[in-house]
Amino acid sequence: MLSKVLGRRIVSITKGGEVFIERELKYGTHNYHPLPVVLEKGQGVHVWDVAGKKYFDFLAAYSAVNQGHCHPKITQALVEQSQKLALTSRAFHNNLLGDTEELLCKTFGYDKVLMMNAGTEAVEAAVKISRRWGYEVKGIPPNQAKTVFCSSNFWGRSIAACASSDDPERYKNFGPFGGMNFQIIPYDDLDALEPALSSKNTAAFIFEPIQGEAGVVVPQAGYLKKVRELCSKYNVLMVADEIQTGIGRTGKMLACDWEGVRPDIITLGKSLSGGMMPISAVLGDNEVMDVLIPGSHGSTFGGNPLACKVTQAALEVVKEENLIENAEKVGEFFRKEMKKQVGQFISEVRGRGLMNAFVIRSGQGAWDLCVKMAKNGLLAKPTHENIIRFTPPLIITKEQMKEALEIIKKSVIEVQNE
Ligand code: IF1
Numbered sequence: 001m002l003s004k005v006l007g008r009r010i011v012s013i014t015k016g017g018e019v020f021i022e023r024e025l026k027y028g029t030h031n032y033h034p035l036p037v038v039l040e041k042g043q044g045v046h047v048w049d050v051a052g053k054k055y056f057d058f059l060a061a062y063s064a065v066n067q068g069h070c071h072p073k074i075t076q077a078l079v080e081q082s083q084k085l086a087l088t089s090r091a092f093h094n095n096l097l098g099d100t101e102e103l104l105c106k107t108f109g110y111d112k113v114l115m116m117n118a119g120t121e122a123v124e125a126a127v128k129i130s131r132r133w134g135y136e137v138k139g140i141p142p143n144q145a146k147t148v149f150c151s152s153n154f155w156g157r158s159i160a161a162c163a164s165s166d167d168p169e170r171y172k173n174f175g176p177f178g179g180m181n182f183q184i185i186p187y188d189d190l191d192a193l194e195p196a197l198s199s200k201n202t203a204a205f206i207f208e209p210i211q212g213e214a215g216v217v218v219p220q221a222g223y224l225k226k227v228r229e230l231c232s233k234y235n236v237l238m239v240a241d242e243i244q245t246g247i248g249r250t251g252k253m254l255a256c257d258w259e260g261v262r263p264d265i266i267t268l269g270k271s272l273s274g275g276m277m278p279i280s281a282v283l284g285d286n287e288v289m290d291v292l293i294p295g296s297h298g299s300t301f302g303g304n305p306l307a308c309k310v311t312q313a314a315l316e317v318v319k320e321e322n323l324i325e326n327a328e329k330v331g332e333f334f335r336k337e338m339k340k341q342v343g344q345f346i347s348e349v350r351g352r353g354l355m356n357a358f359v360i361r362s363g364q365g366a367w368d369l370c371v372k373m374a375k376n377g378l379l380a381k382p383t384h385e386n387i388i389r390f391t392p393p394l395i396i397t398k399e400q401m402k403e404a405l406e407i408i409k410k411s412v413i414e415v416q417n418e
Helices: 018-027 072-082 097-108 119-138 159-163 190-198 223-233 255-259 305-320 323-339 366-375 398-416
Strands: 003-005 008-010 039-043 046-049 054-057 112-116 146-150 182-185 202-207 237-241 265-268 280-284 346-352 355-360 381-383 387-390
Touching (some): 112 305, 119 202, 119 265, 182 190, 202 223, 223 255, 305 323, 323 355, 366 387, 366 398
Parallel strands (some): 202 237
Antiparallel strands (some): 112 280, 265 280, 346 355, 355 387
16 A cells, blocks of 8 residues: 655555554654654564564664563563652652662762763763863863864754754754854864863863764774873863663673773663663763752653663663673674675674674665565664664574574675665
């Protein structure tokens, strides 16, 4: 069945999916261009569409579902706590917040944590904290603090996130952005880093240890170490956005662990809740985090009892099920197998742990391949015209990965023959 909404022809991969897609197009803003599948169920590494077709989920909600869909332990935490106490606001104490904060601090090795909701809010808070630290600890003159970001960064769609982006899709016609004093330097470029950090009003360098939206861009070996070195040398806060790379995704707890580097601030989100709800966090030591005093920051939902219980369960699952080791091992296997495919069609396979991508040599065709893979039972999403990202849940077994690789290989052959 084909139909048209606002001149757009709808072709659904999911049998009978058109009616759902049409309704979204009619009543929802058109701020996404999803693959035309309509999902209704998820379990572990799989999702099912409304017609009952089963797919491997190789997006895992942009790494929010590291623990797998509807993990029984996290689901149970959510259900039980939602029947007891979901939200108090921070106007009162609750019996779970302190425990959860302690767990987060001890797990990641920092003095203090700020719990928020969306990842964007965590990075936004890190910008505020580092600016205030700049004025009150470093001694930057009022309203002069500079924050340094990288080209092709992605941390959300708030006004500050748009202001720090060099991608017109993010900022076009959303201005003005004047007065933020954000500087954008090339990613993975040590020559650009030192001049930006040495300027005396620089408060923070905010970056992704592996860039996600940019296409799973892994910096050269030694980059993270050098960032640490230069941040320390010039008394600039090193802020690692680990919202996508953190919690085991790259085969270490944090991507910064690959170079044994400890940032001054880290931001976490996504799989901190195993995908159950938006939960994010900012972690740092007292000297930095103590700039927040009553009234300076907060949110209605941040640190709510439901989020606390879910966070505890989500982190326990990562540990109990050895997801970090599994990500490293199965990720290595994925890259080894995919690298055999490098040739006429695929030019490069890159990534760490289970955060991987391949590049299509011709510079286009990622969308068509994703449609083909979906038809063959595997969901992944292009980033740019020619890059496909593969980020399955970290619970994926080697056997499941073998099965998934067959689908990917078969789909690559099929699109080439069309
Ligand atoms: C969308 C990409 C992933 C993030 C990092 C902060 C945030 C994100 C490193 C903000 C969010 C998302 C959001 C999603 C698409 C997506 C994405 F394709 F854009 F690059 F994951 F790969 N820092 N990433 O990656 O977190 O507020 O969304 O919870 O469409 O916005 P959020």
